[in-house]
Amino acid sequence: MIHLDRPTREEFDRWFALSAERQAKDRAWVNGTDPETERAQLEAMIPMLLPNGMDTPNHAFRIARDETGEELGFVWVGVAPGIPADTCLLFDIYVHEAHRGRGLGRAILERMLDSLKADGIRNVVLYVRADNAPARALYKKLGFAEDEAPTETRDFQMRKSLSEDADNRTHTFERQHVVVDGLPTSGTILDIGGGGGGIIGLIAGERVIAIDRLKEELEEAPAGPLKIVMDARDLQFLDSTLQTATSFFTLMYMGNEDHQRVFEEVFRVLAPGGRFLIWDTVLPPRTNEDEDVAIFPVTVELADGETISNNYGVRWPSEGRDAAYYQQLAEAAGFEVLSRRAVDRHVFIELQKT
Numbered sequence: 501m502i503h504l505d506r507p508t509r510e511e512f513d514r515w516f517a518l519s520a521e522r523q524a525k526d527r528a529w530v531n532g533t534d535p536e537t538e539r540a541q542l543e544a545m546i547p548m549l550l551p552n553g554m555d556t557p558n559h560a561f562r563i564a565r566d567e568t569g570e571e572l573g574f575v576w577v578g579v580a581p582g583i584p585a586d587t588c589l590l591f592d593i594y595v596h597e598a599h600r601g602r603g604l605g606r607a608i609l610e611r612m613l614d615s616l617k618a619d620g621i622r623n624v625v626l627y628v629r630a631d632n633a634p635a636r637a638l639y640k641k642l643g644f645a646e647d648e649a650p651t652e653t654r655d656f657q658m659r660k661s662l663s664e665d666a667d668n669r670t671h672t673f674e675r676q677h678v679v680v681d682g683l684p685t686s687g688t689i690l691d692i693g694g695g696g697g698g699i700i701g702l703i704a705g706e707r708v709i710a711i712d713r714l715k716e717e718l719e720e721a722p723a724g725p726l727k728i729v730m731d732a733r734d735l736q737f738l739d740s741t742l743q744t745a746t747s748f749f750t751l752m753y754m755g756n757e758d759h760q761r762v763f764e765e766v767f768r769v770l771a772p773g774g775r776f777l778i779w780d781t782v783l784p785p786r787t788n789e790d791e792d793v794a795i796f797p798v799t800v801e802l803a804d805g806e807t808i809s810n811n812y813g814v815r816w817p818s819e820g821r822d823a824a825y826y827q828q829l830a831e832a833a834g835f836e837v838l839s840r841r842a843v844d845r846h847v848f849i850e851l852q853k854t
């Protein structure tokens with residue numbers, strides 16, 4: 501499983517130097533000049549393109565890592581002068597030499613495209629050297645089309661529409677109306693994946709510790725909870741220290757390979773008698789192989805009658821996931837199932853560490 505993380509400043513500096521060097525070489529080949537000339541031109545352009553360096557808005561620099569944290573490569577996408585606001589340019593994608601030949605370039609790019617799509621970007625363009633046949637083939641497989649160009653062209657512009665692609669691949673399920681009950685009225689609540697809509701934090705405010713792997717998801721969530729960047733597969737709490745944990749439409753965002761670990765971690769940090777409350781989707785097995793994105797519009801009914809609507813969208817695993825799937829993982833981690841209620845296409849499961 502690949503993670504795309506924001507680089508630290510030191511990682512960004514190292515990485516950006518490598519990227520600039522590679523881009524200068526490519527441009528020299530394309531323009532028939534030499535890398536030093538191109539390097540000087542790039543250096544003159546960078547303050548305009550990236551006035552705030554790695555923090556420049558509308559640019560995403562991401563380091564790809566595997567589950568052990570090892571760095572696999574990096575990717576940079578962002579806006580560029582002269583291209584429309586709903587279009588991003590893929591400035592660079594790179595896989596470290598030791599990790600090549602394993603399809604990681606494709607995996608990194610797919611991840612990045614998913615995240616651009618979620619941010620409302622409709623088109624992605626890139627430039628590729630005419631002599632880089634493997635890269636051109638990969639981009640084609642991912643749905644990029646080459647613009648018409650004269651035969652002597654030394655770099656091709658390729659583009660992909662994310663919206664057309666999304667329409668064909670997306671299955672939108674019927675809206676789920678979710679009532680959040682069962683939360684304790686006092687005491688701290690650990691909310692797993694509490695970024696994004698941050699519904700549990702909205703309901704229980706300062707009593708919530710919202711943890712999420714992604715800082716930007718926590719920043720987006722409403723204020724109130726104590727927000728901590730933390731991986732649910734490796735909770736930084738002592739054993740048997742919490743009374744309540746929740747997961748509100750978060751398990752759907754994790755790969756099957758992570759679920760067991762997360763159940764075990766939550767079990768470990770809960771005190772005996774502590775409860776783990778789960779709201780999640782019931783995803784049927786996929787019937788159409790091409791429809792691999794599932795969107796669940798969810799309306800949450802809060803206690804005061806107010807409602808909040810969110811769309812929760814994920815890659816749809818072909819085998820689907822139902823309530824029995826989650827129950828089996830919970831029991832394997834040691835939990836007792838206190839109650840399980842399926843409504844339409846979502847489920848509420850109440851677990852206890854006995």
Ligand SMILES: C[S@@+](CC[C@H](N)C(=O)[O-])C[C@H]1O[C@@H](n2cnc3c(N)ncnc32)[C@H](O)[C@@H]1O
Nearest residue numbers: 693695696697698699712713717731732748749
């Ligand atoms: C979109 S939110 C789910 C909805 C959210 N709980 C709400 O109330 O709106 C799912 C979150 O789970 C986070 N996530 C996925 N895997 C995780 C992990 N292993 N540890 C912590 N957070 C994780 C994602 O970063 C994402 O922000």
